[in-house]
Amino acid sequence: MPVVGFHQARRPRQTHRARIKRELSWPRPGGIALSLAGAAIIFSGAQALAPGVDPGLPSPAAAPAHSLTTPDTSAGPARSFASTQSSASPAETQSGATPSRPAQQPSKGPSTLSGAGSSPSPITGTAAAPLVAGAAADSPLQKLFESGNATPKDRALWDINDPGSPLALVNKRRPLHPEAYVPANLVVPAVEAGSAEPPLLRADAAAAAERMFAAAAADGVRITIKSSYRSFDTQVSVYNGYVANKGTAATDTTSARPGFSEHQTGLAMDIGDANAGTACDFSSCFASTAAARWVAAHGADYGFVVRYAPGEESVTGYLAEPWHLRYLGITVARDMDVRGIHSYEEYAGLPGAPDYK
Numbered sequence: 377m378p379v380v381g382f383h384q385a386r387r388p389r390q391t392h393r394a395r396i397k398r399e400l401s402w403p404r405p406g407g408i409a410l411s412l413a414g415a416a417i418i419f420s421g422a423q424a425l426a427p428g429v430d431p432g433l434p435s436p437a438a439a440p441a442h443s444l445t446t447p448d449t450s451a452g453p454a455r456s457f458a459s460t461q462s463s464a465s466p467a468e469t470q471s472g473a474t475p476s477r478p479a480q481q482p483s484k485g486p487s488t489l490s491g492a493g494s495s496p497s498p499i500t501g502t503a504a505a506p507l508v509a510g511a512a513a514d515s516p517l518q519k520l521f522e523s524g525n526a527t528p529k530d531r532a533l534w535d536i537n538d539p540g541s542p543l544a545l546v547n548k549r550r551p552l553h554p555e556a557y558v559p560a561n562l563v564v565p566a567v568e569a570g571s572a573e574p575p576l577l578r579a580d581a582a583a584a585a586e587r588m589f590a591a592a593a594a595d596g597v598r599i600t601i602k603s604s605y606r607s608f609d610t611q612v613s614v615y616n617g618y619v620a621n622k623g624t625a626a627t628d629t630t631s632a633r634p635g636f637s638e639h640q641t642g643l644a645m646d647i648g649d650a651n652a653g654t655a656c657d658f659s660s661c662f663a664s665t666a667a668a669r670w671v672a673a674h675g676a677d678y679g680f681v682v683r684y685a686p687g688e689e690s691v692t693g694y695l696a697e698p699w700h701l702r703y704l705g706i707t708v709a710r711d712m713d714v715r716g717i718h719s720y721e722e723y724a725g726l727p728g729a730p731d732y733k
């Protein structure tokens with residue numbers, strides 16, 4: 377299967393990456409301590425684990441559509457989506473981070489990008505109070521923010537434990553807290569839907585997706601969104617559907633439990649390739665599609681990374697998913713790319729999450 381060839385081929389600076397890996401050489405004591413502290417906070421409020429949905433698999437047909445979507449997926453300005461839950465707004469700015477190619481102006485969702493308007497400097501992190509809460513003190517993520525060039529600009533969002541932050545780190549050992557978290561600013565991006573599930577993303581991720589899809593279209597690549605925001609309740613229903621079909625053990629090998637899925641943050645999406653058909657949707661062969669190649673090469677310029685990269689299975693806890701993109705913001709995504717780091721766990725200097733504890 378031509379799964380890993382492209383990704384491996386484009387990995388830059390292998391020597392540099394290897395050096396970084398040696399430097400990180402985790403688990404490191406600092407990372408563990410911070411991780412445990414973060415985990416303690418997270419798990420202190422966690423309830424008994426309920427079943428949930430895999431980060432990348434499509435919803436079974438029997439699964440009910442989540443209640444927050446609307447059937448209108450026609451192209452048009454991103455529409456605001458009412459939410460009863462307030463949350464910190466994303467504050468990513470694009471200054472100093474112009475995509476490498478022309479892109480359409482994004483359709484604006486509700487005005488949530490104003491941020492705090494404050495500069496992230498002066499900046500000095502300490503081991504006791506790292507700049508980015510939850511990330512290891514000497515991690516690349518921490519260093520990027522210490523440089524003063526990172527986004528988001530809103531200091532309140534410099535927290536990988538905050539599901540409302542573009543920096544949120546969610547994996548099998550880091551559930552969302554609260555577990556039923558709902559993003560405050562979900563919008564329908566003006567992009568092509570690749571399934572019956574209407575696209576729904578946080579406003580910052582939606583605007584970035586619009587720019588990215590438009591740039592890809594200019595290159596003749598028709599990216600679609602197969603699945604994006606999924607609520608906790610939807611994941612419960614879908615997971616139960618999988619369990620009914622193939623049992624818990626098999627389901628757990630491919631599905632995330634509810635409250636453990638990046639899709640619940642509104643920052644993740646599974647893409648398709650309209651020109652390639654559906655044969656490779658959610659399959660390893662998707663890596664060979666034009667859409668997968670395009671996002672692997674250019675996604676960082678729009679703030680997206682391929683979250684579950686080949687070769688990172690023991691770190692991310694998931695097999696490679698060349699269709700699952702995570703919005704981290706342009707500066708973080710580009711820094712990961714430049715450094716040749718292909719898991720967010722490593723970038724944040726935290727231990728991997730190969731399974732549930």
Ligand SMILES: [Zn+2]
Nearest residue numbers: 431432646700
């Ligand atoms: Zn996914």
